[in-house]
Amino acid sequence: MNNVLEAKNINKHFLKPKDFHVLKDISFAIKEGEFASIMGKSGSGKSTLLYILSTMDTDYTGELFLNDTLVTGKPASELSRIRNEHIGFVFQFHYLLSEFSVLENVMLPAKKLARKSNKEIEHDAYEKLSMLGIEKLAKQKASRISGGEKQRVAIARALINNPSILMGDEPTGNLDSYNSDNVFNIFKRLKEEEGLSLLVVTHDEDFAKRTDYIIEMEDGRIVSGQ
Amino acid sequence: MINWKVILNIAKTHLLTKMKSTVTAALGVTFGIGAYITLVSFMTGLNTMLDSLILNQTPHIHLYNEIAPTKDQPISLYEEFENSVHIISSIKPKQGQKKIHNALPILNYLKNKDVVKGATPQVRAQIFYLSGSIELGGSIVGVDIMEETRLSNMRDYIVQGSPEALKNMDNGILLGAGLADKMSLSVGDRVQVSTVAGALVPLKIVGFYQSGIADVDNVQSFCKLKTVQRILGESQNYITDINIKLYDIEQSPQLAEFLEKQFNVTATDINEANAQFETGSNIRNLITYAVSITLLIVAGFGIYNILNMLIYEKMKDIAILKATGFSGTDVQFIFMSQAMIIGIIGGILGLVLGFVLSVIIDGLPFETEALPTIDTYPVNFSLTYYIIGIVFALISTCIAGWLPSNKAKHIDPVKIIRGT
Numbered sequence: 313m314n315n316v317l318e319a320k321n322i323n324k325h326f327l328k329p330k331d332f333h334v335l336k337d338i339s340f341a342i343k344e345g346e347f348a349s350i351m352g353k354s355g356s357g358k359s360t361l362l363y364i365l366s367t368m369d370t371d372y373t374g375e376l377f378l379n380d381t382l383v384t385g386k387p388a389s390e391l392s393r394i395r396n397e398h399i400g401f402v403f404q405f406h407y408l409l410s411e412f413s414v415l416e417n418v419m420l421p422a423k424k425l426a427r428k429s430n431k432e433i434e435h436d437a438y439e440k441l442s443m444l445g446i447e448k449l450a451k452q453k454a455s456r457i458s459g460g461e462k463q464r465v466a467i468a469r470a471l472i473n474n475p476s477i478l479m480g481d482e483p484t485g486n487l488d489s490y491n492s493d494n495v496f497n498i499f500k501r502l503k504e505e506e507g508l509s510l511l512v513v514t515h516d517e518d519f520a521k522r523t524d525y526i527i528e529m530e531d532g533r534i535v536s537g538q
Numbered sequence: 539m540i541n542w543k544v545i546l547n548i549a550k551t552h553l554l555t556k557m558k559s560t561v562t563a564a565l566g567v568t569f570g571i572g573a574y575i576t577l578v579s580f581m582t583g584l585n586t587m588l589d590s591l592i593l594n595q596t597p598h599i600h601l602y603n604e605i606a607p608t609k610d611q612p613i614s615l616y617e618e619f620e621n622s623v624h625i626i627s628s629i630k631p632k633q634g635q636k637k638i639h640n641a642l643p644i645l646n647y648l649k650n651k652d653v654v655k656g657a658t659p660q661v662r663a664q665i666f667y668l669s670g671s672i673e674l675g676g677s678i679v680g681v682d683i684m685e686e687t688r689l690s691n692m693r694d695y696i697v698q699g700s701p702e703a704l705k706n707m708d709n710g711i712l713l714g715a716g717l718a719d720k721m722s723l724s725v726g727d728r729v730q731v732s733t734v735a736g737a738l739v740p741l742k743i744v745g746f747y748q749s750g751i752a753d754v755d756n757v758q759s760f761c762k763l764k765t766v767q768r769i770l771g772e773s774q775n776y777i778t779d780i781n782i783k784l785y786d787i788e789q790s791p792q793l794a795e796f797l798e799k800q801f802n803v804t805a806t807d808i809n810e811a812n813a814q815f816e817t818g819s820n821i822r823n824l825i826t827y828a829v830s831i832t833l834l835i836v837a838g839f840g841i842y843n844i845l846n847m848l849i850y851e852k853m854k855d856i857a858i859l860k861a862t863g864f865s866g867t868d869v870q871f872i873f874m875s876q877a878m879i880i881g882i883i884g885g886i887l888g889l890v891l892g893f894v895l896s897v898i899i900d901g902l903p904f905e906t907e908a909l910p911t912i913d914t915y916p917v918n919f920s921l922t923y924y925i926i927g928i929v930f931a932l933i934s935t936c937i938a939g940w941l942p943s944n945k946a947k948h949i950d951p952v953k954i955i956r957g958t
Binding site for chain 2: 354363366368369388389392394395396397401403407408409410411412420421423424425426455469481
């Protein structure tokens with residue numbers, strides 16, 4: 313099977329307040345359709361790693377491949393396009409645009425990509441929302457729905473461009489057990505039904521144990537996994 | 539690559555949800571532009587009026603003979619004293635120099651020239667107006683009245699009577715309004731004038747002339763050319779001044795210089811004669827622009843401030859947009875277009891406001907003794923100022939929007955999302 317995401321010898325330093333070697337020689341790969349989680353204590357560098365993998369942080373050494381193409385060193389505008397097309401992102405704090413309706417929030421990345429007409433995008437968005445069971449919220453303002461619902465909307469938005477990989481930074485960290493179970497089941501279904509690759513940073517051990525495998529990090533190194 | 543529809547839609551949503559700030563910012567621009575349009579229209583209207591008050595009565599080129607002693611005195615022609623110092627006491631100018639030599643051929647030459655709109659002969663004479671036992675010093679100008687009215691707006695300044703009345707009456711006089719007041723004369727009355735030489739001539743008043751400049755109206759009157767020549771006892775070729783109007787005022791200095799050399803007369807062009815008016819209107823324009831630019835800069839700061847606040851509020855949104863694939867440039871355009879929308883709407887409303895205020899000012903009564911032709915405040919409705927206004931609105935909002943939007947462009951999404 314092909315590697316969706318591959319990191320080779322990634323190193324990163326924080327220079328402020330003083331030089332700190334936060335990621336040390338990280339190498340691993342995620343194959344198509346795999347559901348991996350990254351665990352580790354606070355400060356182990358797991359979030360930092362995730363933001364490098366998401367192409368938002370470009371200040372590192374080493375090489376990063378997405379669908380077997382090197383993305384390290386590409387210009388910012390190119391990286392924006394790659395994020396838009398290939399990477400779906402779910403954050404700990406929902407992060408929806410509060411002035412827009414749920415539907416508009418979901419449609420926005422697809423409109424940016426501009427591969428489809430508005431009608432098709434709207435159709436896709438409804439499809440994603442109904443897959444997550446929240447199609448009746450489509451016309452609501454994003455600020456008017458509950459936390460669990462917001463996270464599901466964020467997942468729908470992450471999926472709108474049919475990305476190669478879905479990344480999550482503690483996507484259940486802010487949810488109660490019922491809602492986090494719900495989110496996990498959605499992820500699981502996406503992997504099984506759509507063959508989506510997922511990479512999730514989490515503190516939640518129960519959550520991590522149910523994924524395909526766990527990458528465990530300590531002091532900027534991968535200590536187990538793969 | 540830039541998807542304007544999406545960007546403008548986001549900008550629109552931001553503006554609509556922050557209606558209060560949007561309206562405040564747009565009103566800042568509206569008042570700035572509105573005040574600029576009103577000020578500049580009113581000021582230039584006033585300037586044009588004041589300038590034309592003087593300039594319309596001033597010919598583009600004025601030909602006359604300056605009274606001055608001859609430069610080449612006989613002694614300088616005498617070879618034997620060539621290398622000596624010449625001392626001549628009590629030099630006086632030659633007599634009979636007021637008249638322009640060969641005035642009629644010069645007039646003919648000028649009338650056939652392409653660049654000349656018209657040339658009018660004048661005879662100026664110093665006279666006394668006699669009314670009972672009072673003698674008032676003054677001057678009388680013999681003119682070809684129909685040519686004068688064609689070339690200048692003299693008709694506007696004839697407050698009673700008409701140019702035609704003067705043309706049809708050989709002994710007619712258009713009396714200066716100040717003179718008429720002093721001597722309490724009205725149209726149809728007779729007035730006696732006496733020349734410096736002592737000849738006494740009765741003239742019939744056919745109208746009053748009021749230029750608005752008291753110094754002129756208190757001394758000057760107009761007659762037909764022939765009448766003045768007769769009063770002075772001179773022949774038909776006695777002409778003291780020639781006034782020339784050109785099609786293009788810019789050519790007056792060159793032509794004046796040329797005529798001076800060609801015909802051996804003194805020629806003053808309009809710029810020379812009215813340099814101080816130009817300075818006056820330039821300074822008034824400068825003040826107008828200084829005030830308007832200040833207003834627009836204040837409006838610009840308003841936009842800058844509101845956009846800055848908006849960007850601080852929208853930090854999270856910016857991070858989200860960047861995380862989902864919007865580039866820094868996209869984000870910058872979102873905020874730039876908000877500034878431009880505020881600028882365009884505020885600017886257009888400003889033009890409307892300025893126009894409405896100008897119309898109101900244009901309708902206000904403004905009556906003054908000095909300006910017989912004016913009855914409302916003068917306003918200049920020139921399209922140029924409206925174009926300058928909207929361009930200025932766009933430029934200032936562009937600059938005001940650029941700085942905050944550039945900051946938004948460079949916001950690091952990772953920092954915002956991780957909360958560091």
